[in-house]
Amino acid sequence: MYLDWYYIILVLPTILVAAAISCWVNTLFKRYSKVMARCGMTGRDAAFCVLANAGIRNVQVDCISGNLTDHYDPSSNKISLSEAVYSSRSVASIAVAAHEAGHACQHATGYAFAKLRSAIVPVTNFTSNIGVFLIPIGIVLCYAGMNCAWIAYLGVILYSSCFVFQLITLPVEFDASRRAMAALRTTGTLDGAELSQARKMLTAAALTYVAALAASAMTILRFLLIIGDSDRRRR
Numbered sequence: 001m002y003l004d005w006y007y008i009i010l011v012l013p014t015i016l017v018a019a020a021i022s023c024w025v026n027t028l029f030k031r032y033s034k035v036m037a038r039c040g041m042t043g044r045d046a047a048f049c050v051l052a053n054a055g056i057r058n059v060q061v062d063c064i065s066g067n068l069t070d071h072y073d074p075s076s077n078k079i080s081l082s083e084a085v086y087s088s089r090s091v092a093s094i095a096v097a098a099h100e101a102g103h104a105c106q107h108a109t110g111y112a113f114a115k116l117r118s119a120i121v122p123v124t125n126f127t128s129n130i131g132v133f134l135i136p137i138g139i140v141l142c143y144a145g146m147n148c149a150w151i152a153y154l155g156v157i158l159y160s161s162c163f164v165f166q167l168i169t170l171p172v173e174f175d176a177s178r179r180a181m182a183a184l185r186t187t188g189t190l191d192g193a194e195l196s197q198a199r200k201m202l203t204a205a206a207l208t209y210v211a212a213l214a215a216s217a218m219t220i221l222r223f224l225l226i227i228g229d230s231d232r233r234r235r
Contacts, residue, residue, distance in 0.1 A: 006225050010218040018211035025208060028201045029068065032092035033084065035197060039189050043085040043097035050101035050183040059104045070096050072103035074118055079104055091190065095198035098184050102176035113171045124165045131159030135223055142230035149231040156223050163220060166213040173209050177202040
């Protein structure tokens with residue numbers, strides 16, 4: 001039986017860490033969903049409050065189905081909040097809504113990393129899909145005795161666009177949370193222990209992107225090691 005030790009040693013630990021962080025985020029959300037904010041605002045109210053604090057009044061806030069499906073769409077300039085966030089008056093809902101409003105503030109102010117991330121989405125989708133297709137072809141051809149490692153290496157270069165995208169995502173997510181926390185503090189929407197609880201939740205959520213970046217890096221390293229092995233066996 002073949003065991004992919006590179007996957008077990010390099011990739012699997014990062015996936016497990018990412019899963020653990022995701023569970024932590026869900027646990028914190030459930031915990032702070034039971035803590036009602038003293039301001040009495042709903043998630044929708046909090047989003048508009050953050051936007052108004054930044055002088056932004058042209059962003060739509062809608063309710064969508066799903067759990068933690070909240071997001072901001074720059075193409076339509078619309079914040080979509082999940083049902084559990086939109087109408088809830090909890091600290092968790094206000095934190096999530098404020099974070100998405102933070103993304104809208106980035107768009108309104110022309111935040112460079114947010115603009116760059118939006119611009120490279122189609123390129124990333126295309127190149128990563130081509131890369132995943134080329135890597136196994138190059139490896140198989142190497143094992144067949146052909147000098148085709150370059151095909152697999154080209155695939156890795158194209159696939160690496162995923163890593164670049166996730167790397168750019170980090171400052172975008174951390175900055176959105178920073179804007180959210182600053183607005184919640186400035187407007188008095190949350191205070192004291194509530195701010196601390198919101199910060200814990202947003203920090204945990206941001207760490208999921210760090211874990212995804214690590215997993216992407218380890219996946220690329222795994223590909224490089226496998227290609228190197230196949231090329232050496234060909235020789």
